[in-house]
Amino acid sequence: MRILVLAIFALPLGGCISTAVDIVTLPVKAASKTVDVLTTSQSEADEKRGRALRKREECIGKEDRRASQRRREPDYSRCPEAR
Incomplete structure (x- = not known):
């Protein structure tokens, strides 16, 4: 029961x-x-670092082109530091 x-x-x-x-x-x-x-996962940190490096390299390339057009030495201090 x-x-x-x-x-x-x-x-x-x-x-x-x-x-x-x-x-x-x-x-x-x-x-x-x-x-x-x-x-932040390791892959997210790696992606962020890669973006910063590409942005810096792009800025350096632009600065090289501007400097060669104006016949002067490139000033890389205008580009942000990659962290």
Whole structure:
């Protein structure tokens, strides 16, 4: 008899248990998402470094062309430093 009563009460509680698990894991998921957003992966850092280097090389090329047109020495201090 007890088993039948427990089985009857357990059926509606199945949804409550999964909801409780979702509520308990929500802060962990939120924290991991926050850490993921705030940190930079190695590939993202490499991409950013590559963009900075290409931008500097482009600026150096432009400065070389301007200097040769104006018959002067190039002034690379006009180009931002690649970090």
